[in-house]
Amino acid sequence: MPDLGKYGDTVMTAYAASVVLLLLLVGLSLWRGRKVRAEMTRVEQRIKRDG
């Protein structure tokens, strides 16, 4: 860990906030993507089955 001196809290807060926001963005995108993909498969199968 580098010595951040008196700015340790500042730098760590900036990194923590950015990483959390990026992870949330990627996580929510992947979660919604999987949900929509599963929903599409379900609807397509139902329509195929019911003709």
Added chain:
Amino acid sequence: MNCEGRKDPLNPCLMTLSQKANAFWAYANPKKFLTTTERLLPFIWVLSGVCLATGLIWGFFFTPDDYRQGATVKIIYLHVPSALMAINAWMMMLVTSLVWLIRRHHVSALAARAAAPVGLVMTLIALATGAIWGQPMWGTYWAWDPRLTSFLILFLFYLGYIALWEAIEDPDTAADLTSVLCLVGSVFALLSRYAVNFWNQGLHQGASLSLDKEEHVADVFYHPLLVSIAGFVLLFIALVLYRTGTEIRARRIRTLLARERVGA
């Protein structure tokens, strides 16, 4: 092959160009878009992860403190790439919105919709890291500085754009109206980029990077910053391609359900 002076429609040079253009517009076909992006996405995800990790680890652990700003200079590896992407995301939305308005390709409108939340988060990161960085350097988290203010307006434009998509039920009308909003917002996106050049007053420093070598930060900060920027660009591409695929599937679900209702 000599193509000069041949303007007839059977000119093989012109046909080649036309075929090339057609090959590009083939990606406006949702099926072609999905099959191509599904092949590309794993590589782009991995590459973006590698570039981001390399740039941030290099910048955080292996660069010295700045002689004036101390360790806070390490925030540059997050602040500059996110600010760049905040502006460029809107520019990408502008291009895809124009494609929608002119050529009516649904994939382009959906790509603009998919990019908006990514741009919003990039703007938020730029604003947050800027405020955190500003406190020890300027003695305040916020000032009504031209660049900060134009970025705040860009953030509000992103929120308005996303809200407009959600508020209108008919997707084609929503795409039309959001495209117009995107054209208007582009003025502020450009203003965010050039605010420091338009107005000299304000706390924010000039550009950290430019094609003019004299404006660059020192090489010791510049190289990891470039890697970090590459990581952010690749992450943006990966997210937009993935999210556009999601929007295409969501649209297909709506179409299938509508057809089912009509058929019932």
